[in-house]
Amino acid sequence: MLPEKYILFLDEVSKKIDPKRIITDPLKTLAYGTDASFYRLIPKIVIQVHTEKEVKEILKITGKLIIPVTFRAAGTSLSGQAITDSVLVVASHKWKNYLILDNGNKIKLQPGIVGSRANIYLAPYGKKIGPDPASINAAMIGGIASNNASGMCCGTSQNSYQTIADIRMVLYDGTVLDTSDKVSKEYFSKTHPEIIEGIYKIKNTILKDSVLYERIKRKFKIKNTTGYSINAFVDYEDPIDIIKHLMIGSEGTLAFISDITYHTVTDYKYKACSLLLYDTIERACETVPALRNSPVSAVELLDRDCIRSVENDVDAPEYFKTLPESVGVLLVDIQADSIEELREKEANIRVSIESIPVMQPYEFTTDPKEYNFNWKARKGLLASVGGLRKKGTTCLIEDVAFPVPRLAEACSDLKNLFKKYEYHDAVLFGHALEGNLHLVFSQDFSDSKEIQRYADLMDELADIVVDKFDGSLKAEHGTGRNMAPFVEKEWGEAAYKLMVEIKNIFDPHQLINPGVIINPNPEIHLENLKPLPEAHDLVDKCMECGFCEPSCVSEGLTLSPRQRIVVEREIARLKKTGENVERLNHFVKESAYNVDETCATDGLCLLACPVGIDTGIYVKALRHNHITPFENKTANYITRHFSKTTHLLQNGLYLTRLAQKILGNTTMYSFASGLRKISGNRIPQWNPSMPFPNKYNNMAPASQSDSLKVVYYPSCINRTMGISNKYQENEVPLTEKTVQILTRAGYTVIYPENMTSLCCGMPFSSKGFNDDSDKKSQELEKALLTASANGKYPILYDMSPCYYTSHSHFSNENLKIYDPIHFMLEFVMPKLEIKNPKDIATVFPICSVKKSGLMEDLVKLTRLCAQDVNLIQTNCCGFAGDRGFTHPELNKHGQRHLKEQIPAGCTEGYSTSRTCEIGMEEYSEINFKSIFYLIDEVTR
Template sequence: MSVDYQQVLADLRAQLGKEAVTDDPVRRFAWSTDGSYFRIVPEIVVHANQTEEVAKVLAVARTHKAPVTFRAAGTSLSGQAVGEGILLMLGYDGFRNISISDDANHITLGAAVIGAEANAKLKPLDRKIGPDPATLTSCMVGGIVNNNASGMCCGTTQNSYQTIESAKLLFADGTRLDTGDPDSRDAFTQARPELLATLTELAKSTQADTELADRIRQKYAIKNTTGYSLNALVDYQDPFDLINHLVVGSEGTFAFVEEVTYRTVPEARNKASAMAVFHNMVDASKAIPPLKTDAVAAAELLDWASIKAVTGKKGMPEWLSELPEGTAILLIESRANDEAQLQAYTEQITQSIAHIETLRPIEFSSDPAVFGQYWAMRSGLFPIIGGERPKGTSVIIEDVAFRVEDLANAAADLSELFQVHGYPEGVIYGHALDGNFHFIITPNFRRKSDVEQFDRFMQAIADLVINKYDGSMKAEHGTGRAVAPFVELEWGPKAYALMKKLKEAFDPDRLLNPGVILNEDAEVHVKQIKSSAAVDDYVDRCIECGFCERTCPTNNLNMSPRHRITTLREIERLDQAGEHAKAQKMREAAQYDVIDTCVACQLCTIACPVDNNMGMLTRKLRSEQLTSTAQKVLDFQANHYKGVNQVLSTGFDLLHGIHKFTGSTITGGLMKVGRVITKEVPYWDPSFPKGGNLPKPTQSGEGRPVVVYFAACGGRTFGPTPEDPDHTTLPDVMVTLLERAGYEVRVPDNTRQLCCGQMWESKGDYKNADGKRKELIDALEAMTDGGQHPVIIDALSCTKRTLQDAGVDYTLVDAVDFIHDHLLDKLELVNRKAQVALHVGCSAEHLNAGSKMNAIAEQCADQVIRPERIFCCGFAGEKGLFKPEINADALRNLKSQLPEGLNEGYYANRMCELGLTRHSGISYRHLAYLVEECTRPAGS
């Protein structure tokens, strides 16, 4: 029957509220993408932060027979995180609990915990979780479990299936189960006896069928995530053990995974890596069996096409260009808890393959700078190929597995298929110890013939992997829609029938992620393919993997860079198809989400494997939207910035005075009236600062070193807030600190007129932005006496903007660098703080200032608190004054992470500090304040 989604929407909103549920066309489309090549637009999107909310969604789904797809981080590569009907996305604040047992042998993780976050908690204990997918810094535990994700080191012995201890589950019928809790098991026995009986009988009959049981064991001798985890039926008899392990790799089709407890595995303290360069793939493959020992943690195989793809690229070894055609490389890593054991391991490895001739000596290095280059070669394959693909094409990573003894021949056969089916760019690399190959192709899906070409290729892959080598069509990426048509071919009718019985037992109404894993449509793998229309060089390389989402400050508010890019691609596709009215309607509807609320922090570029820059594209799009009136206003501000800056500073002093005498209600009312008149009036907030002031140069002193100090706009415009402990402004603190360290301080006479240009660039006005930057650079250069004196800027974002292009011919540093490198050793530490909070924001990340900021704070405080999952404050220059919802959302979890009694926090950018102060309830100021107070002479 057809589903009345308007009624579904109404019922969901009645249960969860309007904010958690949307059918907005733009947002539904934006969230219809994962890391795969599929595009499936849901009817409704729900964000859930609690299991009770998931239960309510499932109750509505049962009532209306509406399908539900669960989604964690959406990094999935096989189309299992998108679906029709209701898309239930893990919220950005719930399911993030982490609990480690006293002996560190177990860790309990909420479904939304990112894998790398779990390992960060375990690292001091020399433990980690077993699964180690390449997406570990982005993917969430819910996805890791549901896909049985693995990686370079965990193989088939430390993946989720092997290391899961227990799980908290919510089933489609609303029943719950904690497989690690006896009381929960007893209750479930009463609630779902038929499921337990069915699973027990299926295990019994499978184990009794010797041929089938042997087939299952054989299939899992190598990596395999094709279909359901049938190995559970031969490995276990207890129905709760069966549920525990059947849910692993079930891709959200059996139950909602709320929480999982893993048995942790050792994390070695010492590592060493080596490049073994062989004449050909045959020799490289011969080296793999001897390497399958405890001495080898990972062995990654790269074929000749892979080597060619990275040769000559930034960060790659120069000697790659000297290798002859046909060369193959094994990148080998060894790990141990002490150096002696590591040395023994590396010697054992070298000796074990000494009988195979190599083109270069096998030399292990334990220097991270050296072996880091080796692994950059391996990890660089994907971004290099993805980034260099032709515009408008997709990038697809498939993963297959073979018996180790078949690897060389299988690689040759795969390479031949690339040529036969028109994908000459295809490369092969992978986890050699497990017989696991990844291959990358960059198909074009613009025409029907393109899709047919891809279908022929996949059919040929299936024939090769299944019929010729009896391998796995999916080794570690999950089945999804990409391989669903080939599950029965790989497993055979008897095993496939077993999978159908499992689905029927867990989800008889087929509400959970229908069409994933089991699908009778033989062409589902070539349907609902997403387009990849070219938009702009800044983002055309995007593969929609979602790596950017973790650090984006607006990901919870509305969109991440991935969402913005996929929306822009659809607008462009509609325009190219001649559907201009639809394109314009979507463009207008997407303005707030895509353009207006992007803070252009460019953290996405740091996280992105192919170096996309949504921030710069946003500024470019804003530039195209500038009206002549807006441009005139921006021109006036640039040409008369001295007066504008003075008015702003004086205005905030005046505003502070009005508030003091009239209170927030009247002041807020006046500001509201002002906003009706002009958009240049900000939203009122009681934590608004007073006005700032300019720095005063010091008396010249003979023999004292000279520094030129430029007070950036934020610090000279915005002074202390009501939460700050004193009324000293940043320019005054900086001059005091520099004088105390023995420096003569010079400041530009026309400081009020000078600016790095950031405020114009953020609006897309590059003409004035670049003009103001050049004006600043020239003015500062004139004060350096031919480059003799360094220049200090006291705001990280301004330093970044000033230094972003070539053209600064003198020493220009940020205040953080100067304090760390030149002041700390010249100042006597008089007192230390008990604890302080530290924010390391987007500009600090871009300038690699985080470690120095942390070092400064640790010099001055016994404990430094770094709130988690806050990478950018969302204030974005003056945007926080006019769109406060961005700053509020980005910092929504800040206050709850600050310990009781902590009353001061630090950063190095005044605008960001205003936002941090507003949403923390404590004073956030520049690190210079902390150093000044801790080195202030007694009695001063």
């Protein structure tokens, strides 16, 4: 039961915001309230805000009722700065607007835009935003700015603080200040003179204290996100400029950021990197000052444990395995506008460090494969500890910085510190140019002795960083709750008092993200520690970082992969402890829809996960565990009578199309929706894009000849479903079109025997029927082996998901199976002449194309057929096999931004999955079909 003032809050805020976006359900408040840190507070209320006006209303009501409020975007923060046990305001889904200014030299961004997406917008201008955190593919602009996140290349010169042009914010009382608007600034100065006076007072205090003044200047020469950005008082005169820069790194404790305008930086076209090996990590660190004065773009420091984490990678050089334990490695990156400039920079770098001997000669590589592997060795370090840690432990990432000249000494001290406290899995790496080191290690928070060990480690870490080196306890990950007890230790009493004053000026009632940065509790970093109970082998390694969320189609509709795991962990914990049966029953009941039914199981989360978790496989395991005897019996029957099943589906499509023709789309939709509602959503949802049945049955064995031969496996979906409702005259089913293309390319088509009974097994595995899936997969493998003469002939699949399923499950290495994209690009297009290229072609890369690494091939194939490629920018379409019929809301959510990506005048789109095309067609209102139709059109 909510406290009375929260009930009053709900009553008032529901009049201002759609109640559907006000969340109090225990399952979702837990799921939505989780961030990437190792702390947990469960919000009482979560609100998904869509507009600045809604934020203003919330702040007015929380201010009146004295209720704390915390703002959140992606929740990838690591130090506990995005959690609360009060009201959590999430600004992500409707905060995607951007505006490119001054020919790409500036960009205005709302807080819900993912960092890498901003760079996609800027790519045509040869620009990017300055901050480049490792989480840039998941972290959103609101968090990047609020934490002054930096990264590998931006250093201290291109972070948010240095590249901010303007900012728009909402203050504690609902007042809006837009620093780009003269009227707004004048109005703010008149209505909030106490803030302006407070800014002047702090600045004058700093100017009068020469010791403090010089200390501020010195401490911000290296990365520093401990406390507030009080360097703003040293760097700027105008109070609005000071306020603008104070917001950077304030971690949502001073105001809500509505949008931010960045000065962009150059995104260089040419890049090269090299690995420099030194006999000790101290020797490697000695090289850094010289590199800092050379034309490098990044220098990353790695120890032996870092190299060990990737030495067994197929692309790793053999010498990785022979490196001594003492080795220190520098990953040096250079960037330029031309190859000539790149080589000139390389020559300068070699001269600058030639006096310091390396273990072996080094070369700078521009080869994409080598370049990407070198950076993979650096970026994969989180997984090395996170993936290997003991179950139930947390992966921690501490983040400190030292004066660069003393980096070698600091590395030695940190390694000794880990030895002292027996953190044997700890790895040390970082951004060497800025003296910024990351310490990654696993920690058990389930035991009081282990918590004390961590407390002792942190205390001594603070002593080393502050007392010995006068460094930064937080360099780029934000203060949060993690370092709040140590802010005064690092900065001293005088600076800390000013930081407290800053908080009081902007948040006089202490209601905006309280407890973060400024916190009087000396043990707050040891409280509210997140439990990580064992739930399942497939997901126990999850670090709850949130990197998966931008890839998930159901995120925002129900739950993301991270949130699904959070819920399942809570279910596991409640089952183990037995402490709250009512809560457990509620979670089990609600998880059926939120965790299971609305998961597309597309596996795209795997591509983004640092520790390689495919939450889709986990959900399939849940489905397998929940199969009833009746469902199992039904699946067994379908497996044995698959040909009959597809025939029944064809007849069903025929009757459906007949009813549609008689009733019309509107009446048919109302009728079908009514039946679905009456059935309790058990009857699949009909939509106007349902195809005709496929009546093409001319699948005769190939005649014997000496021509090129290919085994063609038409998927059961394409054998069942024919042409679209939006078909053109003379259009034929894909199974017929494929044969036409192959024949024109000079191929003789071979079909496997008992075609109508074959299936890759995916329809069964996606629902958890593992045995039936394996049986169908084995049947298909055997049939294809026979048809291909034991692998003599290539095998073409006409749907990417079917290919991916077989590729993942087949065991016979003789079989040469091909995705439709790969086969057409490599074997068919060279044999056909492009006669009628299109001006532009719209293509959608489905999930299995992304997982197979065929995105680039898809673009290449499309470019052979069209002068320009419009690549739909989205993740999974949400149709997910048959989920588009059984849970159409998932498909609708996945396609919510589709129509806006269709160019004017475009009437056709292309893909490599029939069911995905049905969903794409419904929400794009154009005819989506196989890319084979595009190939046929331009070569016919």
